[in-house]
Amino acid sequence: MSTDSQLKELALHDISVRFGGLTALDNVSLRVAPGRIVGVIGPNGAGKTTLFNVICGFVQPTSGSLTLDGRPWRPRPHHLSRLGIARTLQGVGQFAGMTVLENVMVGARHRHAESEALAALERCGVDRYASAYPGALPYAIRKRIELARALVAKPRILMLDEPAGGLDADEIAWLGALIKATGTTVLLVEHHMDLVMSVCDEILVLDFGKPIALGSPEEISADPKVTEAYLGAAA
Amino acid sequence: MTTIESRPETATKAPPGAKRRRRVHPVIVIALGAVLVVALTYVLPPFRNYQLATVGAYFCVTAGLTVLTGLNGQLSLGHGALMATGAYTLALAQNRWESLPLSFALAVLVTTGVGAVIGLAAARLRGPYLAGLTLAVAIVVPSVTSTFDETFNSDQGLSVFLEPPPEQYPMEQWQAWLCWAAALVVVLLLALLVRGRFGRDLRAVRDDETAAKLAGINIARTQVLAFVVSAACAGVAGALFAYLAQSVSPGAFPLTLSLFLLMAIVIGGLGSLFGALWGALLLVVLPALSQSVGEQTGSQRLEGNLALIVFGVVLVVVMLAAPGGLASIPSRISRLIRRNR
Numbered sequence A: 001m002s003t004d005s006q007l008k009e010l011a012l013h014d015i016s017v018r019f020g021g022l023t024a025l026d027n028v029s030l031r032v033a034p035g036r037i038v039g040v041i042g043p044n045g046a047g048k049t050t051l052f053n054v055i056c057g058f059v060q061p062t063s064g065s066l067t068l069d070g071r072p073w074r075p076r077p078h079h080l081s082r083l084g085i086a087r088t089l090q091g092v093g094q095f096a097g098m099t100v101l102e103n104v105m106v107g108a109r110h111r112h113a114e115s116e117a118l119a120a121l122e123r124c125g126v127d128r129y130a131s132a133y134p135g136a137l138p139y140a141i142r143k144r145i146e147l148a149r150a151l152v153a154k155p156r157i158l159m160l161d162e163p164a165g166g167l168d169a170d171e172i173a174w175l176g177a178l179i180k181a182t183g184t185t186v187l188l189v190e191h192h193m194d195l196v197m198s199v200c201d202e203i204l205v206l207d208f209g210k211p212i213a214l215g216s217p218e219e220i221s222a223d224p225k226v227t228e229a230y231l232g233a234a235a
Numbered sequence B: 001m002t003t004i005e006s007r008p009e010t011a012t013k014a015p016p017g018a019k020r021r022r023r024v025h026p027v028i029v030i031a032l033g034a035v036l037v038v039a040l041t042y043v044l045p046p047f048r049n050y051q052l053a054t055v056g057a058y059f060c061v062t063a064g065l066t067v068l069t070g071l072n073g074q075l076s077l078g079h080g081a082l083m084a085t086g087a088y089t090l091a092l093a094q095n096r097w098e099s100l101p102l103s104f105a106l107a108v109l110v111t112t113g114v115g116a117v118i119g120l121a122a123a124r125l126r127g128p129y130l131a132g133l134t135l136a137v138a139i140v141v142p143s144v145t146s147t148f149d150e151t152f153n154s155d156q157g158l159s160v161f162l163e164p165p166p167e168q169y170p171m172e173q174w175q176a177w178l179c180w181a182a183a184l185v186v187v188l189l190l191a192l193l194v195r196g197r198f199g200r201d202l203r204a205v206r207d208d209e210t211a212a213k214l215a216g217i218n219i220a221r222t223q224v225l226a227f228v229v230s231a232a233c234a235g236v237a238g239a240l241f242a243y244l245a246q247s248v249s250p251g252a253f254p255l256t257l258s259l260f261l262l263m264a265i266v267i268g269g270l271g272s273l274f275g276a277l278w279g280a281l282l283l284v285v286l287p288a289l290s291q292s293v294g295e296q297t298g299s300q301r302l303e304g305n306l307a308l309i310v311f312g313v314v315l316v317v318v319m320l321a322a323p324g325g326l327a328s329i330p331s332r333i334s335r336l337i338r339r340n341r
């Protein structure tokens, strides 16, 4: 049993999500082993954020099930942090009326919230903005603050929804290094192909909610279905 | 741990100097406040002491309301009705058992319970629907007094039996002490409560519910707790009003009271306990001013409306001059000075 749960820390079994007539996810299965960096890619509207929303309990799957550490699991958003799962939002969901430091402290669920929040800000290179308010800061800085708030909880599973959006090449390189260095399980939704290809151990490709490929970066970039559905459309 | 080289970008945009400001501990502020109030009660004439006592009573409810509305983003038009609940409970308990501490405890307890019920419903509602619910409370609670008029004696209300204070102290001074003792305890507890994690949770829920959930915050529980805490404060205030007036009647807690309370905390500075103090002060000073103006012009019909107009004007002027309310003025000034140096 323990080897089984080690093999799949988090697993999705035949997940489907329908919004009225629209099928946002169509029989998606995914097994995520501890410490692996798993990318989820696909064109806009492919269902990537919906997949994250299912794992976070924001969206109830129409059918299918989830397991965490091999046990059946029905996620609830405010339980995630206690279970060691942290997620960043696609937009920057920040608390506008609180300082940057307080924003990150909200994510800290420990006694030493302040020192840990400062450490997380430092790790993301934005500790000098601790007493500023996020609304006035540039987008790239706010992205880092968002990352710091996810990291401060010391999650075992980190879910990043388009963390590279709006960042320049240098910042994306920094982000890639950070993701690799976390040592945790990472689920990464991202459009930036270079980043995905360079950091991920495994990639799931969605197209109109359907899983069309799953494999290593090499396998994915060689897969004609992917080139057709995603890379072809993007080119 | 692996360190990752971070690229300092737009470093010049960072605020200069210290990473964060250290605040004075609330206990110190409250202790200073207590000394100031006690000193004031020895120099003020009796009527002013009575007004001071009233400010203390208002401070309890404005402090609780500013935590609910300012920090947690829940608008309540029902706090006047919650005060009525506290006032009537005190009156009924006092006339039955004649023990002021017991009556106060019951008043707070009952109001907290009522607040919990409203809070549970409120946590499911947002924006105008929440305002509507609390408005309904504001209208229903006073009408309860006329429905069960054997207990509440309808529009006449109840008089409250009170022991006279120790004879070496004038009545008004004693009242000011009691009201401010209650107010300072309430505000100290609130200050301690909101400076830590609970305060951060309140504001996180106010600013972004989705992000707050992902940070592990139970939204509904936080909102209900905020309502309960705020209701307890309103209960204390209501009990103090019954004690001060030595009577309670539905007319003392009209819907306009709830409106005044909201305007007061906005003028003072939403979410700030100092702002709540400013608000409490205005709640006593502005009606007194409009009353004397009304008397001078010989128009008695105007009195009630005049207070509302004066409050409205002050609200507009303060919002134009200092959008953060009166409590934000010191930091605005210091920022101006720093910029011009």
Ligand SMILES: Nc1ncnc2c1ncn2[C@@H]1O[C@H](COP(=O)(O)OP(=O)(O)O)[C@@H](O)[C@H]1O
Residues within 6 Å of the ligand: A019, A022, A024, A042, A043, A044, A045, A046, A047, A048, A049, A050, A051
């Ligand atoms: N809550 C929702 N209600 C209705 N439709 C939704 C909802 N969330 C997402 N969708 C739809 O589901 C599809 C997948 O969306 P999304 O998961 O956001 O795509 P991606 O993140 O891959 O760009 C889109 O067509 C989107 O409009």
Ligand SMILES: [Mg+2]
Residues within 6 Å of the ligand: A048, A049, A050, A090
């Ligand atoms: Mg998306």
